[in-house]
Amino acid sequence: MRKMLIWLPLVLFLGFFGLFASGLLKPDDRVISSKMVGRPLPAFTLPAAASDRPPLASSQLATGKPRLLNIFASWCLPCAAEAPQLMALKRAGAEIDAIAIRDARADVDAFLRRYGNPYARIGLDARSAVQIAMGSSGVPETFVIDGKGQIAYQHIGDIRADDVPMILDRLRSAQ
Amino acid sequence: MIAEAGLAALWLAAALALLQLVLVVFGLAGRKEELLGAVRPVAVSQGLLTLLAFLSLILLFLRSDMSVMLVVTNSHSMKPWLYKFAGTWGNHEGSMLLWVTVMGAAGSAVALFERALGRSTHMATLGAQAAISLGFYAFLLFSSNPFARIDPPAADGQGLNPLLQDPGLAFHPPTLYLGYVGLSVAFSFALGALLTRQVDAAFARAMRPWVLAAWVMLTLGITAGSYWAYYELGWGGWWFWDPVENASLMPWLAATALLHSVTVLATRDALRAWTVMLAVIAFSMSMVGTFLVRSGILTSVHAFAVDPERGTFILALLAIYIGGAFALFGWRIGAVREGAPFELVSRETMLVVNNLLLSVILGLVLIGTLYPLLTEAFGHKVSVGAPYFDRMAGPIALVLMIAMAAGPLTRWRRDRFRAVAGRLLIPAAVALVTLALVVALAWGRIGVLPLAGLVIAVAVAVGSVAPLWKRNLRRTPLFTWGMVIAHLGCAVSLGGMASDSAFTVEKLAAARPGDTIETAGWALRFTRIMPIAGDNWTALQADMTASRDGGGAVELHPQSRFFASPPTTTTEAALLTRWNGQLYVVLGQETGDGRWQVRVWWKPFVTFIWLGGIMIALGGALALVGRERRGWLMKWRARAAA
Numbered sequence: 031m032r033k034m035l036i037w038l039p040l041v042l043f044l045g046f047f048g049l050f051a052s053g054l055l056k057p058d059d060r061v062i063s064s065k066m067v068g069r070p071l072p073a074f075t076l077p078a079a080a081s082d083r084p085p086l087a088s089s090q091l092a093t094g095k096p097r098l099l100n101i102f103a104s105w106c107l108p109c110a111a112e113a114p115q116l117m118a119l120k121r122a123g124a125e126i127d128a129i130a131i132r133d134a135r136a137d138v139d140a141f142l143r144r145y146g147n148p149y150a151r152i153g154l155d156a157r158s159a160v161q162i163a164m165g166s167s168g169v170p171e172t173f174v175i176d177g178k179g180q181i182a183y184q185h186i187g188d189i190r191a192d193d194v195p196m197i198l199d200r201l202r203s204a205q
Numbered sequence: 206m207i208a209e210a211g212l213a214a215l216w217l218a219a220a221l222a223l224l225q226l227v228l229v230v231f232g233l234a235g236r237k238e239e240l241l242g243a244v245r246p247v248a249v250s251q252g253l254l255t256l257l258a259f260l261s262l263i264l265l266f267l268r269s270d271m272s273v274m275l276v277v278t279n280s281h282s283m284k285p286w287l288y289k290f291a292g293t294w295g296n297h298e299g300s301m302l303l304w305v306t307v308m309g310a311a312g313s314a315v316a317l318f319e320r321a322l323g324r325s326t327h328m329a330t331l332g333a334q335a336a337i338s339l340g341f342y343a344f345l346l347f348s349s350n351p352f353a354r355i356d357p358p359a360a361d362g363q364g365l366n367p368l369l370q371d372p373g374l375a376f377h378p379p380t381l382y383l384g385y386v387g388l389s390v391a392f393s394f395a396l397g398a399l400l401t402r403q404v405d406a407a408f409a410r411a412m413r414p415w416v417l418a419a420w421v422m423l424t425l426g427i428t429a430g431s432y433w434a435y436y437e438l439g440w441g442g443w444w445f446w447d448p449v450e451n452a453s454l455m456p457w458l459a460a461t462a463l464l465h466s467v468t469v470l471a472t473r474d475a476l477r478a479w480t481v482m483l484a485v486i487a488f489s490m491s492m493v494g495t496f497l498v499r500s501g502i503l504t505s506v507h508a509f510a511v512d513p514e515r516g517t518f519i520l521a522l523l524a525i526y527i528g529g530a531f532a533l534f535g536w537r538i539g540a541v542r543e544g545a546p547f548e549l550v551s552r553e554t555m556l557v558v559n560n561l562l563l564s565v566i567l568g569l570v571l572i573g574t575l576y577p578l579l580t581e582a583f584g585h586k587v588s589v590g591a592p593y594f595d596r597m598a599g600p601i602a603l604v605l606m607i608a609m610a611a612g613p614l615t616r617w618r619r620d621r622f623r624a625v626a627g628r629l630l631i632p633a634a635v636a637l638v639t640l641a642l643v644v645a646l647a648w649g650r651i652g653v654l655p656l657a658g659l660v661i662a663v664a665v666a667v668g669s670v671a672p673l674w675k676r677n678l679r680r681t682p683l684f685t686w687g688m689v690i691a692h693l694g695c696a697v698s699l700g701g702m703a704s705d706s707a708f709t710v711e712k713l714a715a716a717r718p719g720d721t722i723e724t725a726g727w728a729l730r731f732t733r734i735m736p737i738a739g740d741n742w743t744a745l746q747a748d749m750t751a752s753r754d755g756g757g758a759v760e761l762h763p764q765s766r767f768f769a770s771p772p773t774t775t776t777e778a779a780l781l782t783r784w785n786g787q788l789y790v791v792l793g794q795e796t797g798d799g800r801w802q803v804r805v806w807w808k809p810f811v812t813f814i815w816l817g818g819i820m821i822a823l824g825g826a827l828a829l830v831g832r833e834r835r836g837w838l839m840k841w842r843a844r845a846a847a
Binding site for chain 2: 033036037039040043044046047049050051052053054104105107132134136137140141143
């Protein structure tokens with residue numbers, strides 16, 4: 031027994047060594063695939079985040095027509111950088127709803143006045159509860175929701191100008 | 206010229222390390238005293254040469270020598286001198302040079318000051334230290350040369366990451382490295398003792414001061430790093446369970462266990478194999494930590510230098526040193542006799558419990574840190590966050606705290622269970638009173654873990670000073686004071702953590718100059734916002750005055766700072782420290798209508814976290830000085846008697 035215990039550390043270390051080596055030699059892939067794709071949205075009812083837009087509930091996202099759901103916050107700089115792309119998506123016919131994270135109504139109003147307002151409805155998720163339930167870990171993120179209220183695609187990070195055609199494709203194929 | 210001199214010193218130091226190893230191997234194998242006689246001078250010269258190389262690099266940074274690649278990529282001539290100086294180790298190559306410098310200095314110290322260890326074990330220890338150093342010299346010289354030149358020289362540097370442009374950089378990495386690398390001495394001691402098969406109480410007494418010194422530095426380094434992250438990152442958090450933080454916590458956990466088991470070995474000649482094992486594990490954890498940080502194998506906010514080639518190099522070093530040490534352990538430890546036995550209820554048992562609990566926490570942190578790597582090997586991507594560590598390690602740490610209060614109240618060798626329980630009566634009563642108080646005052650607002658943390662912190666604070674009960678305080682040995690203060694520090698720190706997570710009040714407000722933000726009894730008046738300029742940055746600074754319950758107003762100046770090279774914005778939180786907590790104010794973005802986002806936290810007793818850390822380190826330092834002083838006194842008396 032003692033004999034085996036004595037060699038245990040070496041055996042454990044060799045295990046770790048193998049793990050490290052496999053981790054190092056593996057090609058780096060930084061693409062995160064979403065676990066939420068294909069699942070229905072979690073059920074939620076959120077209060078209005080902006081003065082001139084209605085509040086948002088999950089039931090309103092299953093209307094038979096695919097929609098975009100953008101997760102943003104007025105305090106988030108990449109969200110401001112993303113705003114022109116969202117406006118472009120809206121002009122291309124996309125219907126966009128939004129959830130504002132950890133925000134205040136006055137701040138959201140100011141943000142929308144300054145960067146434009148592509149949203150139909152905006153819900154306020156004051157404590158990130160819905161965001162976490164949706165498997166979103168930061169702002170901004172954009173979800174493609176199909177007509178049945180299921181998540182068809184999750185875009186992590188801001189939408190760049192090159193991403194706009196891809197998002198429109200996803201939206202079309204979610205039909 | 207300076208760069209070449211530094212590089213030459215480094216090559217010479219590497220050559221001396223090789224010479225040191227060869228001298229020890231042939232000296233010990235052939236019992237050639239004339240070879241062994243040269244080992245200590247060689248070790249000291251090697252240490253001096255690494256110091257020379259390190260000083261050369263500092264000089265290059267201070268003079269902003271833009272013909273040196275490392276200075277160009279990590280410094281800028283406009284930077285204040287303190288950050289030029291500290292920028293020396295704010296990068297991969299410089300920090301690895303600091304690593305070998307500390308290693309060389311530790312080797313010199315062992316050569317110069319170690320007197321208690323048997324001659325052959327001492328020599329074997331120096332041989333082992335040289336062998337480890339060699340690997341890191343090779344790493345530095347072949348894949349991370351800090352002195353590489355560029356031709357033609359650059360006009361100016363690219364600047365240092367602004368997050369690092371803080372006095373914290375001057376203090377945190379060097380103390381952390383002194384701790385990290387200082388543990389290499391314990392590792393070498395263990396290898397030396399395994400080679401000569403002399404694992405006994407005398408060996409433990411010789412090793413203890415080295416372990417203590419490294420542990421004190423490591424404690425200070427972690428405490429400083431935690432406070433630095435707390436005020437610099439502007440999130441109000443003090444520990445993020447980031448892989449790199451875990452990399453410094455794991456050696457600390459192992460060293461803490463080692464510190465206690467080495468005491469059992471020194472006092473009672475028990476736990477021989479276990480102590481040697483821990484000495485190997487402690488420095489192995491330092492090396493694994495370095496590997497995790499430097500290879501970029503785990504994604505981390507600390508990933509300063511991500512380079513798989515360097516990762517492969519360090520991995521090879523890990524295989525040689527850790528694998529080699531464990532193999533030597535397996536081969537030789539059978540020859541070490543079992544230590545002295547002890548009873549079930551005894552100080553020894555309590556220290557074994559301490560060791561087991563620390564090892565379990567260490568294991569949990571290690572698994573949590575490496576789990577993403579493990580699942581990735583099987584094709585899944587997973588990240589492990591703070592909830593895992595809090596839930597897994599938290600409760601065990603609380604049990605450990607209770608054992609920590611009970612341990613010093615238990616006698617060596619043999620004690621009676623009822624007697625120990627009797628001594629714990631007062632702390633237990635204090636725990637009940639605290640529980641009743643907190644439940645009465647804050648029920649429903651406080652989670653289970655913070656509640657348990659608060660209660661245990663108060664009870665353990667009382668329990669940790671109990672060893673001084675009924676003692677003549679002036680005749681109490683310094684190392685007993687050290688233990689009491691360190692244990693009290695753990696309780697203080699735990700109290701701060703529990704209070705912070707239970708009672709912190711957060712407020713996010715949009716305010717324009719003239720507004721007053723009220724939260725947690727504080728009134729924060731936002732007077733105005735002004736642009737100001739520093740040495741190498743410009744900032745928007747908010748002038749605010751904070752007052753509590755109508756008391757006197759104190760000025761606060763949170764900033765949003767912009768650095769030109771490299772272009773980055775950092776938040777400089779404004780902190781207002783009171784005895785019972787800290788007000789933490791962060792200035793955010795402008796909202797577009799003349800208002801600014803202001804984030805305010807009131808964090809009751811949060812400063813206790815770091816106060817406790819400093820007390821733990823102070824306790825360790827007192828224990829070190831106390832033990833050493835007793836040794837000198839005994840030697841001096843023996844000489845006087847003769």
